[in-house]
Amino acid sequence: MTLSVSGGTLLFTLLLISRLLENALLNAEVKEGEILPPTIHKLMKGYNKYLRPFFDNGPVSVGMSLDIASIDTISEINMDYTATIFLRQRWTDERLVFQGNKSLSLDGRLVELLWVPDTFIVDSKKSFLHDITVENRLIRIFPNGTVLYALRITTTVACNMDLTKYPMDKQTCTLQLESWGYNINDLTFHWTRGNESVSGLDTLKLAQYTVEDHYTSVSEAIYETGHYPKLVFHFELKRSILYFILETYVPSSLLVVLSWVSFWISQSSVPARICIGVTTVLTMTTLMMGARTSLPNANCFIKAIDVYLGICFSFIFGALIEYAVAHFCTLTYTESMYGHHMHDAFDDEMNGIITTIASNSNRAKRRKEANAAANAAGANAAPVEIALTPSSPSGSEPRLEAPPEVPRHWCFTVLAVLRKVLRRAMNCCHVENPHYIDNYSRVTFPLSFVMVNLLYWTYYLYF
Incomplete structure (x- = not known):
């Protein structure tokens, strides 16, 4: 009882003090x-x-x-x-x-x-x-x-x-x-x-x-x-956008232009051209990684700067691949005559295959027809008319009449079409002079890059 009274007194005292402090404040x-x-x-x-x-x-x-x-x-x-x-x-x-x-x-x-x-x-x-x-x-x-x-x-x-x-x-x-x-x-x-x-x-x-x-x-x-x-x-x-033009767009474009320098270097200078190609590819990769440091890590969408850097990387990588193709054509250029003979031999072989298949098919059909005619003659006991060939008027060399011409099998048509397609493909891939590849690249690469840039900037600035 004494504790409860003292507790109530203490609570009342605290309330009174807080009220006095509030009024004083x-x-x-x-x-x-x-x-x-x-x-x-x-x-x-x-x-x-x-x-x-x-x-x-x-x-x-x-x-x-x-x-x-x-x-x-x-x-x-x-x-x-x-x-x-x-x-x-x-x-x-x-x-x-x-x-x-x-x-x-x-x-x-x-x-x-x-x-x-x-x-x-x-x-x-x-x-x-x-x-x-x-x-x-x-x-x-x-x-x-x-x-x-x-x-x-x-x-x-x-x-x-x-x-x-x-x-x-x-x-x-x-x-x-x-x-x-x-x-x-x-x-x-x-x-x-x-x-x-x-x-x-x-x-x-x-x-x-x-x-x-x-x-x-x-x-x-x-x-x-x-x-x-x-x-x-x-x-x-x-x-x-000015900061990004100076920081990203101009360096990446200059790297693309730098990769085109290899088109004016002799194809025999393998270390020089490989060095330019590999260096520009690695530099472009570093530039792409640096451009993403200030962006969210989640790749939930493709950004415009990613598209442009991807375009530049594709052109730089394409210039490196161009030299690989040109160098390969240079190595095979000395064997062009041998390749021409191989091409003719391939055509002859294809013609021989088609001719052999056709003759075998015709021979088999003739045998079937002769057997059928012989069986029919034996069953009916009727004489078989023998035709005389023009080369044997005496009739000493009898032969059966030639059967009517039958339509060609579908596989012959497919093989003929395949031969024409392969011939055209080889003609298209054939390069008379491997140095022409660099000459074409000097024009096609810059023009393509300018056209892609026009499409890129038009789309992202006005659409």
Whole structure:
């Protein structure tokens, strides 16, 4: 019994001390601000910060405006941006109405004694309120009870980026503001001046981007717990391509041009041409790996810079393959006569095969017909008419009449077509002089590269 009484006394004492400390803090804050009239001091004494304004008379309307101080970093790897903003919120609290015609600027630490909206940034990854030299808060109360509450915040916000046209892409990022606990029946948001509620972007200078457009919108966030007010600020960023032209596009194009130097080197200079080809291939591979260091690791889409680097790598590799083909043709050029005889022998062999197959087929058919005729003559006991050949008028060399011509078998037709196709293929692949390969490459490679570049830049810049 004694323990319970002492415990209750201790609890009562703690409550009394906390109440006295709160009153002392309030009195100290009010005494420090000599501009506060006694009427405001009385209002704040009976003020309950846990109840929103117009608690039983409809929702509170909160107007917002933003001032973008800076956008520090825009990361494609993490798909986010870091910005420092000044967030200003205005609402009316009927409990703070006072007599006068001037607004009162209060110490930012008095915000702990007032009701403020529970606004938060939806896609924020991390944020902090600046507190040097004190917490960067502003409280201003107007005679009609309007409260201006301003904050200086640095936040890192997620931004979903489409990098299919990187580095010629445009990204649209958003800054979304919502109420955490008050739904639309308790709280409503609106922009104070529409699209002009956001300022600072016109004079903002970014390293790789330029701000092309920005606008605001009002919507609602729908969750399982209800509908909540939501404000969205949209801004469109266009990437500056000059850095990438100097860093990636020009070096890769020059490597392609460097690979064409081998076309003017003699085919007998094997080390020189192989050295140029292998060096350009390895350098291009290093350039491709370096261009991907600032991009997301997930290869969920092919980017424009990947397409261009792939084109350049294909041309460089093609120049190396061109020398391999030309060198092979040079080695076989001295044996061209032997190859010609082999080609004729191949044709003769194909003709002999077809002739042999045809004669064998005809001979077999003749034997079958002769056997059939002999069997028929033996069964009917009728004389067989023997035709005399023109070379034997005496009839000493009898022969059967020649059977009618039968259509050729389908395999003969296939073999004939195959022979024609092989002959045309050998004629197309035949190179009279291997040095002509380099002469053709000197023209076809540059023209093809120029045409591919025209198609590439037209597609990614205008479509």
